[in-house]
Amino acid sequence: MFSKGDEIDITVDPDKCIRCGACEASCPSRILLWEGDDLRVSNPGRCIGCGHCVAVCRDSALSHSELPAEKFVEIENREQMDPEALRRLFTERRSCRRFLDEPVSREQIDKLIDSARWAPTSTNSQNVRFMVFQGRDAVRELAVETSRYYLKLERRLANPLFRFGIGLGIGRKTVAAYRLRMPAIVEMFTRTLVGEDDRLFYNASSVMLLFSSGLPHLAYAGCNLAAMEILLAAQSMGLGTCINGYALTALIRDAKMRERFDIPKGYTVGAMIAVGVPGGTFYRVPPRNKRRVIWQG
Numbered sequence: 001m002f003s004k005g006d007e008i009d010i011t012v013d014p015d016k017c018i019r020c021g022a023c024e025a026s027c028p029s030r031i032l033l034w035e036g037d038d039l040r041v042s043n044p045g046r047c048i049g050c051g052h053c054v055a056v057c058r059d060s061a062l063s064h065s066e067l068p069a070e071k072f073v074e075i076e077n078r079e080q081m082d083p084e085a086l087r088r089l090f091t092e093r094r095s096c097r098r099f100l101d102e103p104v105s106r107e108q109i110d111k112l113i114d115s116a117r118w119a120p121t122s123t124n125s126q127n128v129r130f131m132v133f134q135g136r137d138a139v140r141e142l143a144v145e146t147s148r149y150y151l152k153l154e155r156r157l158a159n160p161l162f163r164f165g166i167g168l169g170i171g172r173k174t175v176a177a178y179r180l181r182m183p184a185i186v187e188m189f190t191r192t193l194v195g196e197d198d199r200l201f202y203n204a205s206s207v208m209l210l211f212s213s214g215l216p217h218l219a220y221a222g223c224n225l226a227a228m229e230i231l232l233a234a235q236s237m238g239l240g241t242c243i244n245g246y247a248l249t250a251l252i253r254d255a256k257m258r259e260r261f262d263i264p265k266g267y268t269v270g271a272m273i274a275v276g277v278p279g280g281t282f283y284r285v286p287p288r289n290k291r292r293v294i295w296q297g
Helices: 022-026 083-092 106-116 136-157 160-170 172-193 216-236 245-253 255-260
Strands: 010-012 032-035 038-041 062-064 128-134 206-212 240-243 268-276
Touching (some): 010 038, 083 216, 106 128, 106 216, 128 216, 136 172, 206 216, 245 255, 245 268
Antiparallel strands (some): 032 038
16 A cells, blocks of 8 residues: 555546546545535545556546556457456466476566566555576575475474474474475475475476565465466466475575575565476366355355
């Protein structure tokens, strides 16, 4: 959210305005009110800068001092998007766990980030930030730090007092699940650490980290909405992607690791995506679980 207080100036060109009231109806902060032929702006400090009032005005009669008209993009093609084509994009997207040894260019990463800028955020805060580990050396460094975190965790979980303490924070079932999977985790990260096999990022040439300020649950939501935009944009560009929970969890739980990679204090790391040139082609869509829906009303 941005707030300029009384500095915000929203005006109407009386020669263009047809007094339809669309700007008033679309304002989420309810700060616009038509009184006869005059538009009154109350509590301008509550404006969240969403731009709905300008975007909804068919005749370009309304101006917002903090959102210049030249920065708006005209919507020219108003045909409805093909629902089946969109559904195909959703269903045919796969998590890629085999990447070719080919780089993804900076220009391609920039396009993914630009797509993610349009993801919704709480109160239009637009506060999701991006960190790009570009190239195998940078990705390898992240993989090594993540591997060290889990190998240290394995040693600590051997201590019953540590298991009890961490269980109070993340739950005893979670701790039990970690211990059950530890042999496989240790093998995976040992091989990653010595450089035998990248079992973490699957030889991806780039990794994108999304982090955000604000309340943690809203920060997570903002990061994951932006991440979904990246996944779909990458699919449309012929790139492969894979959400990585191991490295993300390590960053969430290890303050020294966050400091190592210059994550600003007060920010929540919310999503991590490996990006690369896919090493194979899928020819069919696997089945998914049945829908589980609770209808209210």
